[in-house]
Amino acid sequence: MTEKLLENHKIDVKVKLALLWASLMFLYIYADYFELMTPGKLEEMMQLKTPMGPTSPDLLIIFALLLIVPALMIVFSIFLTPQLCKWTNLAIGLVYTVISILIIITSIDSEWHRFYVLFNFIELFVLMAILRQAWQWPKKTETIN
Template sequence: MPVQAKLAAAWTSFMFLYIYVDYLALYKPGAVDDILAGIVHEFDLGPTFVASALTLMAIPILMILLSTTLPARVNRTINLVVAALYIPVSIYNAVGESWTYLYFYGLSIGLEVLLLAFILRCAWTWPLRTELT
């Protein structure tokens, strides 16, 4: 299977997981009340928060397309950089959460980090002599 297809599949899986975790978090008691009060994860809802959240979601979404369309050398570099930057982002999502949801966040972060590690491995081990010309 081409490396580009593996990367696109991994970014797609990452995005499904990322979005679904956010969706399931709405079922926590008080989550919707906080949103209606204008607060998400201790941040005030406003233009800065919404733009930041959109950026955090748009980058992995665009990585699905970029992984299949960029030239190999650029593709490899972009995947290495973005996946490495998203590991701390994924881990940060559990900061401040109660121990009650430790399993939920532990599992989701573990799966996200595993997908990002897979992306890093695919990009790092990309066959240099055949595909990175």
């Protein structure tokens, strides 16, 4: 009697990294969307207030860059050379890990931001997976003539 087993293809580390960055983007988008439902958030936005101070063109560029970088990491994870991809993922992953930790520290005492803390803990798990995948990038040995 033969048993049919489900096939499990090996997924390239670049694809894993791209998928992890994509999932991180979804987490960012939904966390920010839910934050719009917290008391006073829309009023603060209408008054051009942010957690980092008054809204300004320069501050909006900083906020834009904070979301542009992980969005580009989806593409970079596929198209960069393995060496550059590994170190870019490690560097950017570490930066965003620190940001998530700081958000947890500043949000943990707020009852209305518990969901944000939850999102950031999940983001940390995704970022740890990114760092682990990049750090443990598979190596192959080649004979040099």
